[in-house]
Amino acid sequence: MRLTALVAALGAFLASSAEAAQTHIAVAANFTEPAKEIAALFNQKTGHEAVLSFGASGAFFTQITHGAPFEVFLSADSERPKAAVNGGFALADSLFTYAIGKLVLWSRVIDVTDGEAALKAGQFQKLSIANPVAAPYGTAAVEAMKALGLYDALQPKIVQGNSIAQAFQFVDTRNAEVGFVALSQLYGVTAGTRWEVPQTLYSPIRQDAVLLKTGADSEASKAFLEFLKGPEARAIIERFGYALN
Amino acid sequence: MLGLPSDIWVPIQLTIELAAITTLSLLVVATPLAWWLARSRAAWKEGVAAIVSLPIVLPPTVLGFYLLILLGPDGPGGAIASLWGARTLAFTFTGLVIGSIVSSMPFVVQPIRNAFAAIGDRPLEVAATLRASPRRAFWTVALPLASPGLLTGAVLGFAHTVGEFGVVLMIGGNIPGRTRVMSTAIFDFVETMRWRDANMLAGGMVVFAFAVILSMILLEKRFARARA
Numbered sequence: 001m002r003l004t005a006l007v008a009a010l011g012a013f014l015a016s017s018a019e020a021a022q023t024h025i026a027v028a029a030n031f032t033e034p035a036k037e038i039a040a041l042f043n044q045k046t047g048h049e050a051v052l053s054f055g056a057s058g059a060f061f062t063q064i065t066h067g068a069p070f071e072v073f074l075s076a077d078s079e080r081p082k083a084a085v086n087g088g089f090a091l092a093d094s095l096f097t098y099a100i101g102k103l104v105l106w107s108r109v110i111d112v113t114d115g116e117a118a119l120k121a122g123q124f125q126k127l128s129i130a131n132p133v134a135a136p137y138g139t140a141a142v143e144a145m146k147a148l149g150l151y152d153a154l155q156p157k158i159v160q161g162n163s164i165a166q167a168f169q170f171v172d173t174r175n176a177e178v179g180f181v182a183l184s185q186l187y188g189v190t191a192g193t194r195w196e197v198p199q200t201l202y203s204p205i206r207q208d209a210v211l212l213k214t215g216a217d218s219e220a221s222k223a224f225l226e227f228l229k230g231p232e233a234r235a236i237i238e239r240f241g242y243a244l245n
Numbered sequence: 246m247l248g249l250p251s252d253i254w255v256p257i258q259l260t261i262e263l264a265a266i267t268t269l270s271l272l273v274v275a276t277p278l279a280w281w282l283a284r285s286r287a288a289w290k291e292g293v294a295a296i297v298s299l300p301i302v303l304p305p306t307v308l309g310f311y312l313l314i315l316l317g318p319d320g321p322g323g324a325i326a327s328l329w330g331a332r333t334l335a336f337t338f339t340g341l342v343i344g345s346i347v348s349s350m351p352f353v354v355q356p357i358r359n360a361f362a363a364i365g366d367r368p369l370e371v372a373a374t375l376r377a378s379p380r381r382a383f384w385t386v387a388l389p390l391a392s393p394g395l396l397t398g399a400v401l402g403f404a405h406t407v408g409e410f411g412v413v414l415m416i417g418g419n420i421p422g423r424t425r426v427m428s429t430a431i432f433d434f435v436e437t438m439r440w441r442d443a444n445m446l447a448g449g450m451v452v453f454a455f456a457v458i459l460s461m462i463l464l465e466k467r468f469a470r471a472r473a
Contacts, residue, residue: 056436057439058435058436058437059435059436061438062435062436062438083438125331125332126332126333126336126418128418131419131433131436132434133433133437134433134436134437150429158420159336159418159419159420160418160419160420160430161418161419161431162414162419162436164432166414167416169313170313170335170418173313173314173317173319174317174318174319174332174333175313175316175317175318175333175336176336176418177330177332
């Protein structure tokens with residue numbers, strides 16, 4: 001009697017673990033923290049496991065076009081997911097914007113509460129931004145400075161991190177007095193002063209997600225993308241300082 | 246120059262400059278250090294040798310991270326930079342030279358130390374009986390005898406500095422003409438899908454590395470034959 005119960009339980013366990021599957025997800029570095037929370041909740045709700053890799057979107061794109069075993073791509077921009085679709089590496093109908101990044105001027109040395117005035121005054125030697133050709137937050141930073149008419153004056157002071165994470169690090173270690181970072185990076189950070197750059201000064205940093213061809217038949221991958229669109233994930237994304245569509 | 250676009254040519258020039266200055270500085274610093282490591286009987290010298298060798302084992306990110314802090318406003322680098330009104334040595338060519346010296350040090354110290362050790366006591370004792378002062382014996386006997394080791398160290402130090410990526414990426418700030426060297430330029434080209442340009446630089450690096458290693462092997466052979 002007991003044995004049959006045990007066998008039944010074991011059977012049920014095996015059945016459920018057969019349904020639960022893994023999905024491998026390439027996540028843009030700036031989305032690291034929310035992605036971890038979302039993956040944990042996703043695992044709780046569906047039993048599927050999301051295996052996350054974090055890195056620069058550009059590097060991921062290169063890897064994906066060379067057969068990297070990712071099934072979902074959460075990019076820091078909208079260009080690369082589109083390029084992945086055009087290159088035949090991703091499914092066009094799966095494309096959507098999962099978060100919209102916000103740009104912040106941050107300093108641990110000077111007061112940037114009024115960021116525009118601080119940038120105009122220029123009382124600093126180094127201004128840290130993400131690489132503007134590779135990282136969308138870097139592009140946005142350059143756009144914002146141009147919109148303020150300050151780019152030419154500030155350009156000699158610019159230092160570039162290869163990613164937004166490094167731009168943050170330069171400001172955090174105070175090697176650069178000021179820097180443009182992502183609002184999401186300042187989640188839980190109380191140090192320093194900050195100025196949220198008005199969204200009229202730069203084009204929206206749309207972070208798009210896409211299902212890759214390798215994940216076309218993966219239930220877990222599709223479930224993750226659905227979950228990412230759902231209210232629970234959206235609440236997490238907003239809490240970390242992103243805007244939503 | 247050479248018909249190359251400036252965003253390819255400038256990093257090449259900067260890299261050669263960086264590697265040359267680093268190698269010269271390293272020869273000046275590493276030779277006495279290697280001499281001491283080879284000759285001293287101090288028990289703690291292997292501790293020093295281990296510290297010098299750390300960059301071989303540590304990932305460049307670890308070196309780069311500590312260098313960023315040491316060169317920064319809270320570290321000694323910031324204090325030095327304040328002499329000319331700057332706040333940090335990070336993001337400067339000087340900072341890159343310091344970082345490259347640290348990370349390439351073991352590749353220069355090791356062959357020179359081995360060369361000094363291989364000389365043994367004998368030639369120096371002979372020099373002493375001929376009334377050469379220790380200093381004179383070092384310059385006229387030890388250094389010429391160790392010259393293959395010095396050459397090996399210089400070549401390896403130069404090559405390793407050219408190939409340095411992690412440290413430069415962590416402390417450089419990617420400033421064109423000042424801290425954007427070949428390895429970071431390649432990274433940029435790959436990131437921005439300029440694969441043709443990346444290929445050009447990366448291919449050049451492969452050829453360079455091959456030439457360095459081949460010439461090392463041939464040099465070793467020649468010196469071995471000369472000794473025999």
